[in-house]
Amino acid sequence: MKKENQTNIATGLTEAEVKQRVENGQVNQTVDNQFKTNGQIIKENVCTYFNLIFLVLAILLLVVGAYRDLTFLPVIILNTIIGIIQEISAKHTLSKLSVMNATEVTVLRDSKKVKIPIEKLVVDDLVILKTGDQIPADAQVVKGNIRVNEALLTGESDEISKDPGSKLMSGSFVVSGEAYAQLEKVGKDSYISKLTMKAKSMGGVEQSEMVRSINGIIKWVGIIIIPLGIALFSLSFFKNHASFAHSIVSMEAAVLGMIPEGLYLLTTVALALSAVRLARKQVMLHDMKSVETLARVNVLCVDKTGTITEPKMAVAKTINSRAFNGQNLDLLIGDFAKNMPADNVTMKAIHAYFKTGSGQKADSVLPFTSVNKFSGVIFGQTTMLIGAPExxxxxxxxxxxxxxxxxxxxxxxxxxxxxxxxxxxxxxxxLSKDVSVLGYILLSNPIRKEAKPTFEYFGKQGINIKVISGDNPVTVSRVAGQAGIVGADKYIDAQEIHDGKYE
Known part of the structure; x- marks a missing residue:
């Protein structure tokens, strides 16, 4: 299918067309505009209602010369400095987050194939993609055929065939083939850029319930102490006829006791130390208050393959179906393997086990897709299938x-x-007709050594583990049980959910 406004596939974009797109800002550059500047971070941490209260109190004490009563200032200054340092540190850590590993890509311009940095690509550029390349921006295949792995975007390691007219998502990897693709969305408009910017986003809403509660207390205390402070000062100065300095100091002594600045500092120090400990374990935090969010987690959703189990698979054995009385099943599967490329983890395991076949040549093959959950090899008028039983x-x-x-x-x-x-x-x-069952291939995934103690730890912390997987629910349940996940026997097959109800 020919793309509308398709770039000339023989020449690519001309220099003039590239220049025009650069002037229009249609360049493959990501703008990290979700980050606050260092100045904004400093301003937000310094200009708070909490600090304003103590600033007013400090000014009053300075006016009357009561310098010895300014002992609360180090607490406030330290609290502010810790907040600024942690947020700037988080910003610098997040700025390194990138899903794009490619630095250069081959592009067709003015009838010449040249390698250029991916940030200099423009809309409608024709890029030439081959095995091992990472797709630099959202595109559409205009010539050739490739198979891509979208695991970085979807979590599924299946390789998907892309023909002319197929859409390509930035961040995917080409695992085989070669194709010309025309870029459609570049820079901040591409899918991978939006995904990365969302992951980097620091947000502006207070996520810490604890800090939000303390801020709430300070807010109301700050409102109450204004009339209360005026009343205490008036009582001391006008009624008791104390000196101005004495009235200020006595008023502030009473007011300071109402403000929990020690609690605020203690909270900040605890969060900062926790953030440091997590950073040593290579945990990426948006800010130090994320520690409390982590502590409030009560449900953790995990995948099976690669999370509970090792990211590898092996064939354990084959089982003949009762209805199959033909030749050796392993030889038939060997013929299947010889004709089907090893383009995913499952097929690699089958290739490694079934190395011998009868030599039968296939007419064509049907690649695996995550929708069908099976692949096929065509011999004459019959398609031999291997995939999920259901x-x-x-x-x-x-x-x-x-x-x-x-x-x-x-x-x-x-x-x-x-x-x-x-x-x-x-x-x-x-599939519209009944199949003839030949047998079954049993695959095993070794459970990670650290899986069981990890899930046991989560269990002690009161966190419920939910396994979400595209594999057979009975298999997932069994593996989850072996990994020590509580309630592993209570599984639901999503294919039996209709109109929001489980049948």
Whole structure:
């Protein structure tokens, strides 16, 4: 499908067209305008109502020469300095956050292929993408075919085929093939830039319940002490006829006792020390008050693969279906593996285990997608499928589930091997007929060594762990149980949720 306003694929943009887009600001440069300047941070920490109260009190004491009563000032100054240092430090840490690793990309301009820095790309540039490249901006394929990994954006490590007309998301990686792509959204308008800027955003709303409560107390105390301070001063100066200096000092002695400046400093120091400890463990904080937000977490959602388990997979064994009486199942799967590229973790595990086949050549292949959850190899008028049982079996699931359910309950990831009576393509991959089940491949994911003690720690802290995974719910439940997650047996299959109700 030809793109509207498509750049000439033979020449790319001309120098004049590039110059025009640069003048229009359509350049692939991200503006970190979500950050406060150091001056703004200092101003926000110095110009607070809390500091204003003590400034007025300090000025009054200076006027009457009561310098010895200014002992509260170091507390206020230290509190302000700690806040400024921590927020500037957080800003500098967040400024280093970047999902884009690429520095240069090959682009077609004035009929020449040149390498330029990604920040000099402009809208409608034709970039030439090949294996190993990171997509620098949102684009559309105009020529060729590539397979991309969008794990940085979606968390799924599946490789997706991109043909002319397909959209490319910035931040994805090209795992195979070569293609020409025309940039559509660059700089701050690209998806990866918006994602990065959102992650870096420091926000302006107070997130700490503890600090917000203390600020609330100070706000009301600050309001109350104004008439109270005037009343105390008037009583001392006009009625008791004390000196002006004595009246100021006695009034401030009474008023200062109402303001919890020590509590404010203690809170700031505790948060700052906690932030330092987390920083040593390479935890990135927006500001020191994030520590309290972390302490208030009561539900933690995690993925299975790569989080509970190691990010690798291995074939444990194969199981023949009762209905299969043909040749050796391992040889059939070997033929499948020989014809299907190892473009994801699952297929790499299958390639590593099934190294021998009968030599049968495929007519075509059906790549894996996260929507279908299966891949296929076409031999004649039959498509051999390997994938998730519930997606391949559909209405036949109850008929075969007793053959493999026990293995899923043992923690294996079960893949079904089946023949579909028809030729499936990427454009027509919907299963409409019953399949002939050949057998099952059992995959195992070793659980991370640190997973169980980590989840036990969270359990002691009263945090509920919820596992959200695209794998078979029985398998996920079993793995979660082995990792020590409380309530792992209480699982829900999202495919059975309809109109907000679980059936």
């Amino acid at each position: 997606m391949i079996l559909r209405k036949q699931f109850d008929q075969y589930k007793d053959e493999f359910e026990e293995y899923a309950e043992e923690g294996y990831r079960v893949l079904i091997v089946a023949n579909y009576p028809g030729v499936l393509t990427e454009d027509n991959s919907k």
